[in-house]
Amino acid sequence: MSTLTERSSNPISSQVSATPSLRFGSLVRPRLMQMYFDLLAFTLSFAAYQLLRTFVLTDLRSFTIEDHVIIALMSCAYWSVVFWLGGLYRDFYIRSPFDEFFTVIRHTFFGSAVIFLSIFVTSSTEYQSNPRFVFVVYWLVLCALVCIGRLSARQLQRRLREHGIIKIPTVLVGSVARLRELLVDLHDEPAWGYDVLGVIVVDTTQSPIAGLKAQVLGDIKSVQHVMRTLRPREVLVTMDHTDHDALLQVTAQAADEGCLVKIVPDLYEIFSGQARTQQIYGSPLIEVSPELMQPWEEFAKRMLDILVSLIALVVGMPVWILTAIAVKATSKGPLFFVQERVGKYGHIFHMAKFRSMYVDDRRGPTWTDENDPRVTPVGRFVRKSHLDEIPQLWNVLKGEMSLVGPRPEQPFYVEKFTEMLPYYRRRLKVRPGVTGWWQVKARSNPESLEEIKQRLRYDFFYIENMSFKLDLEIMVRTIFVMLRGHGQA
Structure with a gap:
């Protein structure tokens, strides 16, 4: 079995160190894309609001270009803070587009309500004369533009990953049989963006490692050395549910080196995951297959x-x-x-x-x-x-x-x-x-x-x-x- 040697002599280590932009791109660029598209949506929705307000209320005083720029910048700053506090700038792969749209609708609604109340409480009579439907239209336009922008950012990210422009340096850890299945899945789904640096085989005595279409980096004893040498962004763990000790060891050592650990479940783990903890007079019990819908x-x-x-x-x-x-x-x-x-x-x-x-x-x-x-x-x-x-x-x-x-x-x-x-x-x-x-x-x-x-x-x-x-x-x-x-x- 081939194992890792010193970083200077390992071809994968050289590749990773020579292309640090891959790690930077996989971590930062999705969030930057979200921010770019959001800022565009904030600006366009503000422009739509000002145009509608001008057409509806024709007796308003005219704003200078400087006024529009200042208010637009304040609007962008306000919504950026609202989205940041609402967790909308986390990695968008942790939630589905549908969940993200619900989150956007909720935060833009409350954010618009704050603006609406602030204007009516603190602003001049001129601003208070704005019809309610102007604010409703502003909120609807803002929602639509943000959702369209974020969907576009997702699609752009997907295309970049499919074409290998953005990759996530990844190490796979698991049993031979499970590693074979996972490698096939990763090959069939290039949009996931995983760049497999190699695999760590948990137990080399159970199954032959021949035929694994990836470089074997070592066994479970070399996990910490591999993490320190290659510095992968993510570690995908796929092993049998009975390997408790190995799972805990791999998870702890990879996390200690700053790697994001994700566990690929099997059917047993998915099934056994349908449980919740209860207690009777302080004694813990686990209810299997609870009713999950309210x-x-x-x-x-x-x-x-x-x-x-x-x-x-x-x-x-x-x-x-x-x-x-x-x-x-x-x-x-x-x-x-x-x-x-x-x-x-x-x-x-x-x-x-x-x-x-x-x-x-x-x-x-x-x-x-x-x-x-x-x-x-x-x-x-x-x-x-x-x-x-x-x-x-x-x-x-x-x-x-x-x-x-x-x-x-x-x-x-x-x-x-x-x-x-x-x-x-x-x-x-x-x-x-x-x-x-x-x-x-x-x-x-x-x-x-x-x-x-x-x-x-x-x-x-x-x-x-x-x-x-x-x-x-x-x-x-x-x-x-x-x-x-x-x-x-």
Whole structure:
């Protein structure tokens, strides 16, 4: 096994020391981009406010250019402080765009309210004569411009990372099998921006290290030396959940050297993470799989299911009628394909879809693939556009499904997967959904046990983080997926 030598003779050390801008870019540039786009949004929103105020209140005294510049600078300084105090200049990769938009809306609302109250309390009569809607428009424009700017900053960062312009020097630590999986994931996702300097193998006696597509830097005893020599920005740890001592050692030593440590969980860790601490008269207990949604969120989720389903079924009636006519006119068979599915707590229900396949197919339960010969020409279109899913809104109205949740499976597959993965039935704790986290992230049907496990990661992530806000985010993402035509053909 090749190990690290002195820094001067190590090629990776030379590479890292010769390109310090990579570490600087990965740490600072995202925040600078946020600030650049925010300052532009602050300036443009202030300009829009002044223009609207001028047109609405024509008898106002005119401002000099110096006045406008001073007020604009004060506005930029004020909002920069508000955003900084609100934590909006942290690394934006720690939150989703949807979460960031909610945070922006909240802080701009309260910040605008402070400006509004300050003007009416301390300013002259001239400023107090501003109509309320001028301030409302100012807040709306500010919200929109900041959100657009931050989304643009994210996309620009993504492109820079995809093209290798900005990288995060990273060391991977873990077991051989888990390292292989992680290296494949990092290779398939260049937008993550990780520049793998090498790997540290925790236990070289269990599996051969041959075939690892990265430089092996050493074993667990060399963690501290590797951190001091290469100075990686981040350390990704991926190992079995039973390696407690090794995990604690790696985490402590890497953190002591100023490295940001991130742990890549396996299915067991995701599942066991769904717990919360309780106590009875001072004795600690751990409740496994608690109800993570608040009662008001559960109520809001159900009301949203009913409202959206009713509106979609009624407003979209002409489209559903045309789809039904096309299905019946182009192939023989029933209009709907009805199938048993497993719902919450194992309840069996009948789920309907617009039929997209030829009838009399004698194969047993199976998934469809991209070039499945059973799919009709019209069926290929309705599957691509997700129109075949519309009848499931009736299941949503009946309470058998929700708009958002893990996809319901056939009883055959539930029994089969439960035999292979005992924790599979964890999915049955919640109502199945028309769309879900897996659909907006992966979309393809799993074809192997490893792909099933990967799908479960997405499902368990949703179950562990269930919230009304996450449901809204998934619904918005689903709309973009449909518009891009990423459905199954």
